[in-house]
Amino acid sequence: MRILSILIPTVFLFFLLHLIATCAQIYTPPDNIALDCGSTTSDNSATAADGRKWTGDNDSKISVIEDSSGKSVSATANTPSSSVHTVPYLTARISESQFTYTFPVTAGQKFIRLHFYPAHYQGFDRSKNFFSIKVGPFTLLNNFSASLTADYMGEASIIKEFCINLEKNQSLNVTFTPSMSNSYAFINGIEIVSMPRNLYYSRLDDQGLPFIGQQAHFHIDNFTALENVHRLNIGGRSIPAMGDTGMYRNWYDDFFYLVAAGVVPSNTSIKLNYSSIPPYTAPDDVYRTARSMGSDRKENLLYNLTWRLPVDSGFRYLVRLHFCEFDPSVEAVGDRRFRIFIDNKTAEAAFDVIETAGGKGVPTYKDYLVMIGNNADKRFALELQETADAEIEKINPGGEHAYPDIVFPVARDINVKSETKLDSRDCHGVDHSDSNNVIAVPNLIHDSGSFVSSDIMSSAI
C-alpha cells in the first residue's frame, strides 16, 4: 500500500517531466505565417490534413498590392486531385498582372515556402503560367512554370523553399510578375517561418565554411539567400512538416537517390544527448536511423555507399551531413573511420563520428561547400568509403561498419550576377535541347550587382 502511494506520484512526475522535456526541444518561430492564398477562411481556421492552421489571404494583417493594369482574382482549382490536400492547394491567387503580398514580420533569418498546385483554374490556360517571384533584392524564381516543373517531377503539387534574412524595419514583400504578355502568375500557399539564428547562416565570428578541395572559405552572410534543393532523412522514412522541430521543414526518404544502398540500421531506444548541437537542428528520427555498409569488410572495400543528387550547374552548394553514432559495436574514438567524398573530392579522409560529436548518442553535423561549375554534370555524388589503410584497419576492430545518419539539405546561393546567369544558362521552364523535356530549374538571380565573378556561384544550406 505504501509502495503504491509512492509510485503514483512518481509516475505522474515522470509524465510531467517527459512533457516538459519534449516541449523544450521544439523551436517556436516568432514569425509563423501560413497563408492560404485565394481563400477567405479567417484567422487560422483552415486546418490542413496534417493539422497545420492556415489563414485566408483576405486577412487584415496581410495586404495584397495590385498593379494598376489589372487585379488578381481568387480561384478554385477545377480539377481537385486526390493527391493534393485541400488546404492550401484548392484555392489560388492568380493574375495576368503583377501583384505583391506584404507581410508584417520581425527582422531575422526566415524560411519562405511557396506552394503551387498547377491545376486548371477557370479562365486560365494551364500551360500559360510563366512568372517570376521577387523578395527584396532577390529574384527567387525567374520565368518559372509551375505546371512544367510539376509535370517533369511527376508531382501534382510542388513546394519551393528559400532562406532569406530580413533587416530591421523592412516589411517582407513577395512580388509575382507574369513573364510575358499572355502569361499569368499564381500561388496557392505562402509560408513565412522564422529560423533560429545561425541554423544555416554563418556566425559573425566564425571563419566561414571551407570549399571542398580548396583553401577558400565562404561566409553565408545576411546578404545571401538560399534555396533548399534536397533534405533527406537517410535510412529513415519521410518526416512531414509537422514532425519537424518547429520550422515545418519536410525531410524525404533517400531511396530514390541511392546508387549503392548498404544496410539500414536504426536504434529507436537510444537517448540522444544534444551536447554538440541544438536540439532543434533536426528531428530525433534523423539521428536514430542511418544507412551503412554491411559487416563484410572485404566486400565493403569493393564499393562506396553512394547517393547521386540532381542539382543545377553554376551554383555553390552547402551540403550538411548529420551523424549520430548508435551502433553497439562502436564504442570509442577510432573504432570506426571512413572517407567522405563529395563530387569526387575528398571532404574527409578519416571521419570519426564519436570524435567529432564528443560521444556516443551525440548528434552532430558537418557542413561542406561545393561548387558545381557551369559545365559540370548536373548531378553530384556523395560517397562514403570504407578506409582501407593498414593503420586504420588496425584500430578498426571489424564488425559492422555502419555509417551514421546523413541528411543534407542543399541550397543554392542566389548572390549571382544576373547577366551572367541569364546568358550562361537558360532560365526557361524547359530546356529545349533535351528531347525528354528536362526542366532547367529556374534561376535565382540577385538583381543589384555582382558578388561573384563570372560563372561559378552556389552555396548551400
Ligand SMILES: *[C@@H]1O[C@H](CO)[C@@H](O)[C@H](O)[C@H]1NC(C)=O
Ligand atoms: C474574409 O472573408 C470571409 C468570408 O467572406 C469573412 O468572413 C472574413 O471576415 C473576411 N476577413 C477579413 C479580415 O476581411
Ligand SMILES: *[C@@H]1O[C@H](CO)[C@@H](O)[C@H](O)[C@H]1NC(C)=O
Ligand atoms: C544578421 O541578421 C540578424 C538578424 O536579422 C542579426 O541578428 C545578425 O547580427 C546579423 N548578422 C550579421 C553578421 O550582420
Ligand SMILES: *[C@@H]1O[C@H](CO)[C@@H](O)[C@H](O)[C@H]1NC(C)=O
Ligand atoms: C524602426 O522603426 C521604429 C519605429 O517605427 C524606429 O523607432 C526605429 O528607430 C527604426 N529602426 C531602424 C533601425 O530604422
Ligand SMILES: *[C@@H]1O[C@H](CO)[C@@H](O)[C@H](O)[C@H]1NC(C)=O
Ligand atoms: C514593401 O512594400 C511596401 C508597400 O509598397 C513598401 O512601402 C516597402 O518599402 C516595401 N519593402 C521593401 C523591403 O521593398
Ligand SMILES: *[C@@H]1O[C@H](CO)[C@@H](O)[C@H](O)[C@H]1NC(C)=O
Ligand atoms: C541502442 O543504443 C544503446 C545505447 O548506446 C545500446 O545500449 C543499444 O544496444 C542500442 N540498440 C541497438 C538495437 O543498436
Ligand SMILES: *[C@@H]1O[C@H](CO)[C@@H](O)[C@H](O)[C@H]1NC(C)=O
Ligand atoms: C569511391 O569514390 C571515390 C571518389 O569518387 C573513387 O575515387 C573510388 O574509386 C570509389 N570507389 C569505388 C570502389 O567505387
Ligand SMILES: *[C@@H]1O[C@H](CO)[C@@H](O)[C@H](O)[C@H]1NC(C)=O
Ligand atoms: C566522378 O567519378 C566517377 C567514377 O567514380 C566518374 O564516372 C565521374 O565522371 C566523375 N565525375 C566527375 C565530375 O569527375
Ligand SMILES: *[C@@H]1O[C@H](CO)[C@@H](O)[C@H](O)[C@H]1NC(C)=O
Ligand atoms: C553528453 O555528451 C557529453 C559529451 O559531448 C558528455 O560530456 C555528457 O556527459 C553526456 N551526457 C549524458 C547525459 O550522457
Ligand SMILES: *[C@@H]1O[C@H](CO)[C@@H](O)[C@H](O)[C@H]1NC(C)=O
Ligand atoms: C519563358 O520560358 C518559355 C518556355 O521555355 C519561353 O518560351 C519564353 O520565351 C520565356 N520567356 C522569357 C521572358 O524568358
